[in-house]
Amino acid sequence: MKFLLDTSFLMIPGKHGVDIFEKLNEFGQPELYTLDMVVDELKTHIEEGKGETKRSAKLALSFIERLGIKIVEVKKKKGTKTDDELFKKGSRFVICTQDIELGKRLRAEGAKVVYLRQQKYLCMD
Numbered sequence: 001m002k003f004l005l006d007t008s009f010l011m012i013p014g015k016h017g018v019d020i021f022e023k024l025n026e027f028g029q030p031e032l033y034t035l036d037m038v039v040d041e042l043k044t045h046i047e048e049g050k051g052e053t054k055r056s057a058k059l060a061l062s063f064i065e066r067l068g069i070k071i072v073e074v075k076k077k078k079g080t081k082t083d084d085e086l087f088k089k090g091s092r093f094v095i096c097t098q099d100i101e102l103g104k105r106l107r108a109e110g111a112k113v114v115y116l117r118q119q120k121y122l123c124m125d
Contacts, residue, residue, distance in 0.1 A: 002031045003114065004072070004089055006082065007041045008098035010034065010063065014056025016119045020096075021067060023122040024114070032069040033093065037082040039064065039071060094124065 003024060012020050024030040042064075045057035063069065074085050083102045086095055090111030097103055103113045107125055117123045 001028050002033060002093045004093035004095050005034045006086055006097040007038050009096040010060035011056040012116055014059040015052060018120060027124060033072050034069055035085055036071050036073050037085060041082060
């Protein structure tokens with residue numbers, strides 16, 4: 001199964017101490033992907049963030065590198081939003097996000113969404 005991880009999801013280990021990668025294995029053999037835009041957002045959090053946000057972003061980037069998470073290149077146009085690109089990919093990937101609005105949009109289109117519940121479980125809709 002192909003999982004596309006967004007910024008909020010990748011920051012779960014740093015913010016909540018949950019091993020999302022181990023938990024994704026419960027859904028079968030995961031193929032992990034993220035967007036180049038997500039990597040850019042994480043780098044921005046490292047440069048401009050403070051405290052927990054900065055630490056969580058650093059940890060997320062280290063996971064991308066250590067686990068060999070594949071990075072999907074997006075043709076960016078001025079004003080392109082990460083959530084819109086994730087939404088476009090909802091038919092090809094299971095989208096992993098903590099973004100409530102994005103999750104609602106994806107579910108309305110019949111896409112599968114993985115999210116953290118009760119700060120310890122991953123659920124798939």
